[in-house]
Amino acid sequence: MDALASFFLENQHMVYIVVLSIFLGIEVISNVPAILHTPLMSGANAIHGVVIIGAIIVMGHASSDDYLALVLGFFAVVLGTLNVVGGFVVTNRMLEMFKKKK
Amino acid sequence: MSSFLLELSYLIGSITFVIGLKKLSHPESARQGNLLAAAGMGLAILGTILFHEHNGERIGNIGWIVLAVGIGTVVGWMAAMRVKMTAMPQMVSLFNGMGGACAAIISIVEYHSHPDGDALYLLVVFLGLIIGSVSFSGSMVAFGKLDEKIKDFSAKWLTVFNLALLAVIFIVLATAMVSPETFGPSVLWILLSLSLLYGVLFVMPIGGADMPVVISLLNSFTGMAAAFGGFLYHNQVMLTGGILVGSAGTILTVLMCTAMNRSLLNVIIGSFGGGGGTSAATKGDQTVKEINLTDTAILCSYASKVCIVPGYGLAVAQAQHICHDLEKQLEAKGVEVYYAIHPVAGRMPGHMNVLLAEADVPYPKLVEMEDANGMMNSTDVVIVVGANDVVNPSAKDDPGSPIFGMPVIEVWDAKNIIVMKRSMRSGYAGIENPLFFHAKTKMLFGDAKETLQKLVAEVKMA
Structure with missing residues (x-):
């Protein structure tokens, strides 16, 4: 307590x-109108990619002889970036289609 | 100065997340909102690389970090650009799993560097590990299921087993808090493997039709895992971003469940499809009436109002564009055409709207289910293309049906119903559809794309 x-x-x-x-x-x-559920989920998915900042901190403060931290940190940064970039690009592709025609 | 710039980048990042999410919930501003949040994310990442300090030390290993970001960007970008619109739900699930894995790895490294932290520090590390791992393995299974690489697997004992597994995870966690020496450093690997297993077994029995709900739930899990990371590093942008997604994701999950008139608990515990032997709909000897293309074309051409009900079958056949052609042909003949969109048509709420928008169908022609149901009485012909469960009358009148209570498009109120279908196979939820035997219904068998193509040609001549 x-x-x-x-x-x-x-x-x-x-x-x-x-x-x-x-x-x-x-x-x-x-x-939220139902039609935006999917893009919204996808957008939120990209935002939790903010976890990449944690990965950068881990990687950035790992000492140069701590191979476990370096290797895992490297993977974490790659995966986090995948989440962020992939998430935003996919969302953008979906929303591109909602553009008003003319 | 540099720590001020860092915190400023985090503040701006957090603000863009909130405004971005807000804008994402309106059709006109959605795209702008997404770009805004992406810009904020970029700023926060750049700020971290340039200005983050820990005990007076700047971020090191910059070369490796830039390389990792580079790899992630190229692979993520290509994957996101290449994926077909129909495969979108799997892709979202996959990216979500990546985020979960990232959170879990952070916890592993943190524990590895500071195994002797105080109990609350360990709690935050372990919770990040557990939630991140569950989100990762669960998302991978959801991905496999949507991609039809993994079959549904459900058994009565699994629910009990899962609850027990969850209890074991919490007991191990509590023990590690109270007396860290019980398990020693291996507690990390015990928790990791138990959580990965739980993620797999948690998603395994849930039916394919409920997968969007699960993905949304796992999405909010990853948000929470990111927030635990924020706690760990006293990092505001991770905290706000993570919690925002955690709570928004939970609400979104509940909204999706409401759209199907089911509770979250029901989705997680009661698995869809499978059994369902108590349904009154399986009466056997009912006959279906077939219709040929020419008759269909004439029926539609001389109608004054036609409604198209698209389903996942339409998307799989990539028939959105031809569907749009049919609509244009009919409009040229003075027929009023609209699309009735069920909230969960396709594989995810809103998925069908995205697919039709891709085919240039004007936005005002997409009528949401409730409005469409009001228009059915005045509709002459309903064409159901590749949809099944969303037009199943059992949801209204058969309490024994597994989808009883789910709102459906009440196509049977229209004067004529034409169901375009490949075969008499049941829908994604694996249940019988009495609509096919309805007095007003006529079946038009064949591949959605081919049939629509021929129909467009027939309508031109009619």
Whole structure:
């Protein structure tokens, strides 16, 4: 319990960000027409690719003799980039088709 | 100064994610929203590479990082540009799995570098590992299923087994928190393998038709895994981005379930298809009436209002463009044509709209299910192309049917129904469709694309 309390006090602002972001996420998504469900899912999919930043941090601070961290970090950056780039490009391709004709 | 620039890039990144998601939920601004979020992401990534510091140390190994980003960009870009529109759901699932794997790897490396962190640090690391791994292996199975490489597999014991497995994961996790020496460093590999297994077994029994819901759920899982990474590094943009996707993804999942009139629990536990022997629809000896092309062409040409109900079969046959030709031919003859789109037509909500938009069908011609149902009474001919479960009357009147309660397009209110189908095989959900035996229904057998091509020619002559 003490650990939890001190964790809360230390990370208070992060807890606030989490709680408010949850409400924001719900608010932003509600009232979406069904036709946009797929592009929206795909767009959200690209956004969680933000995990790549963690991968860059891991890779960037791995010491040069820590091969496990370097190799795994390298893979993590590749996979994260795949998620980000692939996600945004696929979403863009889908949405391109919704363009108003003329 | 550099840490200010870093935090500024994160703040801008977070703002673009929120505005991007908001814009993505309106048809006019969706594309702009996607590009905005992508730009914000690029900025946050660039900021991290240039300005991130940990204990006064800048990011090292830049050459390798740039190489990895380069590989990911080229492969991701090519894959995304080459994938066919029909295979879009698999692609989204695949990219989602990549994100999950990335989160899991981060946790592995973190634990490897600081195995003796305090309990809460370990909790965050392990939760990132568990959720990331489940998301990865689950997405891979979902990908395999949608690509029809993996068959459905369901058994009564599996539900129980999965719950037990989940319990074991939590027990191991709790033990590792309370007394880290029980398992030692191998706890990482135990949790990793259990979570990967759980991801596979969790998605395995879920029917193909429910796959979009699962992908959306796994999507929000990956968001959560990314948020745990944000906690780990006190990284605001990972935190906001991850949580935003986590909560928006959960809501999206619920919306999809609502569109099918089922609860999330029902999707996860009660698997679709398979059994269903209690259905009253299987009466055997019913006969279907066939119609030939010429009659179909005449029926349509002299109608005043025609409705086209497209389904996944249309997409598989790549017949969207010919369908659009048919619509133009009929319009030239003064027939009013509209498309009735079920929210889950295709393999994902909105999938059919994307496919028809690809074929240049004007946006106002796509009528959503509820409005279309209101128009059925005044419609002379309904042409069902490659759709099945979304026009199944059992959903309305047969409580024994597995899809009972799902909203469907009520085509039987129209004056004539023509069902274009390859054979009498049942739909994706594997259930019988009494519509084919309906008094108003006439069947036009054949490949969707070929039949439509011939029909267009017949309509020209009619």
